[in-house]
Amino acid sequence: MQRIGVFVCHCGTNIAATVDVKAVAEALGHEPGVVISQDYQYMCSESGQNLVKDAIKEHDLGGVVICSCSPRMHENTFRKAAASAGLNPYLVEIANIREQCSWIHKDIATATEKAIILGKAAIAKVHLNTPLTSMESPVVKRALVIGGGIAGIQTALDIAEAGFDVDIVEKQPTIGGKMAQIDKTFPTLDCAACILTPKMVEASQNEHITIHSFSEVEDVKGFVGNFTVKIRKKARYVDETKCTGCGLCTEKCPMKKVPNEFNMGLDNRSAVYIPFAQAVPKVATIDPNYCMMLKNGKCGVCSKVCSVGAIDYKQQDRIIEEKYGAIVVATGFNPIKLDKYDEFAYNQCPDVVTSLELERLMNAAGPNGGTLLRPSDKTHPHTIVFVQCVGSRCDDSKGKPYCSKICCMYTAKHAMLIREKYPDTEVYVFYIDVRTPGKNFDEFYRRAVEQYNVHYIKGMVGKVTPKSDGKIGVQASDLLSNEQLHIDADMVVLAVAIEPDKTARPLATMLTTQMDTNDFFTEAHPKLRPVESATAGIFLSGACQGPKDIPETVAQGSAAAAKAIGLLCKNSITCNPCTAHSNELMCNGCSSCEKVCPYGAITYIDKEFRMPDRTTAIRRVASVNPAVCQGCGACTVACPSGAMDLSGFSNSQIMAEVDAICK
């Protein structure tokens, strides 16, 4: 029998206010094998740790149970304390009597009883604990950034700056993301392209950065320091290495009626295209949905005009496999679809546009060369109505429950720019609240109201009706003066809610990272670990984690890079010794475990065994690679015979805990 020490923490009043810690220490002191049981105010403090260390030496303890907070908080603290006192750190067990007990109960008697039960379970487990030794696993000194918007570009540049190789995987033909589509940026009103494109060029020129454009992550295997990623390089029907980006093919292409997604479908492009002038890489891409050569084998103009012979109609998707030590997710956002918002007549009236469409309408590289014209009749709008919170802060299932955060500021920007350039235009903004926290943000908004005389009206737009004379009837309520307003507008601009990119969810599954109910990636700790996911080695950059403006996105991109660099700097990381192993005498070789292993840690060998009747037999048995195994335990439950077991969390340990709880 182990000699076990039990240490019950008060955690100030966090535990002691709801759990009678003295009673817990007293009760657990009578459990079999327990030679010392004490309580203390802060077990994680230096003196608290010394209490544990001294007891280990004085009572020659073979196992330690700490009744305290979640093992996520201080398991490591106490393991280290035990190790410094000469006890194997894996002989320490934590009974979580804070998060799983004191914090969720109000009644002292109930909480105390539960704390004792949790303590008993930990004691039952520690009786069966065995000393474990960690191994080291090497770190691949290369990072993967998924998404090539401003978040991904910033992260990649910073990682490259530290001297590590980094790959960017971008699903579009060019990096740049949403920022490339934006006209001006708040609160300084400098041109987005002017500040973004130098970074794009820098990324393409940096010797440490490889850009996989028009590519998607297909499969992720492995673990922190050692991910194996399959990347699908989609066929663009143009040889990237040969194309010079001269654009002759795009000019000569006879198929010119393809909706231009870069300009939000407000104008057309050719079937072979370069998304925009500053695209990186500046390489043409053929759209197979429209290319007549690819669709019915008739055309081939681009191939004829290309002087370097870069056009390749037979190109196929290619899958490449790379190893990475760290992965940064920067999948960004999209405006939500407006199908459920018929009241704003978005689908009926071309002059009802989204804010991102307005960006393109106002941009010099946009469909109108920078002159703001109505999409329907190309005339100057004289009355423009902005509607805030379209799909944001919704309590129904149509929209999103959260605030999209950026809309108040970009709407102020739009209103200001329009009033500046076209002073004869009346601009109305309907809002629920104007939210402008941020450096120089409120000053910016006040300028729109005070200096540019934008009409800010608190209230929501109820209905938008296109009229026969080309005007758009806007029916709204002014909540401050409590009256109904009817405005005949020339254009209506909807500040549409933003949501995570649709590729994020399947990616989260591949990465085994968590998402919240809105499909934003969940950070490891909302306050203290905002750029790490709960999965080791996976970091979060930009709007994939929550709505963000550009300054915040860049800050988070750099922060994620710092975390990734911290990992890549290490030559090796300590592996978790709680890995699976197979009892070969019981193994059926059935492959169930191998099928459920998310890390590919299990292989099979044919091995000769001595059988009971003095014969030998070759049997197929499972073999676990402990360097790859992450100790998730999926194999132990898939194994029909119980041959698979997990060190530190063996079937018998789990059953002992259950028995102790159910007694």
Next chain:
Amino acid sequence: MQEAMIKRAKELLADGSVKRVIGWKRGEFAYDITPAVFESAEELDKDFVFDDFTSANVSKYLVKESKKEGKVLVFLKPCDTYSLNQLTKEHRVDRDNIYVIGIPGGPKLDIEKIKAKGITGILSVKNDNYTLKIDTLYGEETMPFSEAILDKCASCKSKKHVTYDELIGEDGDVLDSDRFDMVEKLENMTAQERYDFWREQLSKCIRCNACRNVCPACTCEKCVFDNPNSGVENKAASDSFEENMFHIIRAFHVAGRCTDCGECSRVCPQNIPLHLLNRKFIKDINSLYGEYQAGADTTSRAPLTDYTADDCEASIVHERGAE
């Protein structure tokens, strides 16, 4: 049919293609058929039998027999071929060392149903154009063939051989069976009714282990019920729920692997409808993850040991469980 099978087995033994033959032989009584291994033409002539009572699924014997020196010939009914495929998939048999002759399936007869008619002293049972002529110590009795069919044959799921090296007779098709009807009935009961149903059934168990021993999915090197370290091994029931747990654990162990061959219920001396537990799993897997038939092939991944992005969320499964 029996003659054709013996003839073909003799040929294969004679030319050295196979060393052994797995089939059936008669036991104490005419209807008391048992699986058997034959190693010579003489043994085949003497004992090999194939009739309306040769219902036993012999695929499980291949776990041992296929690993011995030389090929083994096995006669498999359609339902048995599913079991062999599943065993092949799980690497429990050496398929290359097996020569499968597919033979027509049932319906086979259930002697208990004949006895239940009060017919005793049975000497032989003959099928005369779907009327059973039963020769007994007390004279000849008759009853309709259809009333003596094994339950597992009455809800036959397939007449198609999913694996074979040659066929005697013709191959059939996968059938539209009513095999989930009873499961549905159980699902429509209240939790208490269902609990009472299973308590009544499972409490009849005498823990003879026949269901486990006959089950082609139960081929573990060391069964958890024989392993003192597993925590569920038990020689004597310690409380009145022990045998209930045995069946529940067993159903979980074969979940996603059970081909629904029905042998468990056929061999149960207490007539517990054990196959219903397995069918509930099969039905649930079908509805949650899409149609899946264990043993239909040797390569597909079983839903319970596979993950796809389309898998239903745990919350959906949870909601279904709500009463």
